[in-house]
Amino acid sequence: DVKVTQSSRYLVKRTGEKVFLECVQDMDHENMFWYRQDPGLGLRLIYFSYDVKMKEKGDIPEGYSVSREKKERFSLILESASTNQTSMYLCASSLKLAGGTDTQYFGPGTRLTVL
């Protein structure tokens, strides 16, 4: 089975701190994603990576950056955490398949609270 792991299930940080969220997948997937999920807003894509060192902005990249130095690892960085970044952060990965057939595998999520 595909396994996607995230470094923390729960995280509490203070406003202005730099925050690192790590995601690792063990199935040699090309694509990796960072989403945030908020009540009433569904899933929103922050960043997407389709290969090592390659990234694309999603719908809400402001205040975030990402790093993908190795195929299995995709990091989300909050440069200066703010209270409006309190959310559930979800990492996902998928094979680079023909459109329509790709399936995404999610990690358990990190619930980040910024005080």
Added chain:
Amino acid sequence: DAKTTQPNSMESNEEEPVHLPCNHSTISGTDYIHWYRQLPSQGPEYVIHGLTSNVNNRMASLAIAEDRKSSTLILHRATLRDAAVYYCILRSSGSARQLTFGSGTQLTVLP
């Protein structure tokens, strides 16, 4: 991606089959039908997908109407662990990379 419509909530008794409906009347010929579910405090989980024919896997079955305007996710014997929000999504070859979840169906399984 084309729009899907699902009931907000459904209830089932444990060990009974559950049929979760999804309407997608504007589906196009290249749209795949995907189902994901999200258990409480967990990340979403892929369940099944199909194009035209009915599909089975170890988790569930997917029944697709002949005109493809609706589909049904079938859990053959619901367990308490199947209580989750179930999302029906259409994905085409030209769709954006990200998944876009609607509001889904909250399934409650009664003991």
